[in-house]
Amino acid sequence: MSYILVPVIIVLVIMVVVSLVRGIVAFMNSTRDDLNSDPNATGPSANQLLQNKMMFNRIKYQAAAVLVCALLLAMAR
Numbered sequence: 001m002s003y004i005l006v007p008v009i010i011v012l013v014i015m016v017v018v019s020l021v022r023g024i025v026a027f028m029n030s031t032r033d034d035l036n037s038d039p040n041a042t043g044p045s046a047n048q049l050l051q052n053k054m055m056f057n058r059i060k061y062q063a064a065a066v067l068v069c070a071l072l073l074a075m076a077r
């Protein structure tokens with residue numbers, strides 16, 4: 001079973017990193033857009049919504065990776 005769980009952990013870690021990088025890129029774009037946008041505009045921009053989505057995805061993938069690690073440790077005992 002550990003032969004299955006270790007690759008799952010690796011895939012989840014890769015997904016965490018991808019979500020983190022995409023969230024940081026969206027943050028940098030939204031910062032640039034905020035500096036160039038109309039100060040009277042209300043509501044979040046598309047980049048801010050993408051940033052929020054990517055950070056939420058990162059949290060989900062991290063939680064899944066922690067659960068799989070806990071399962072792997074429980075099976076090792």
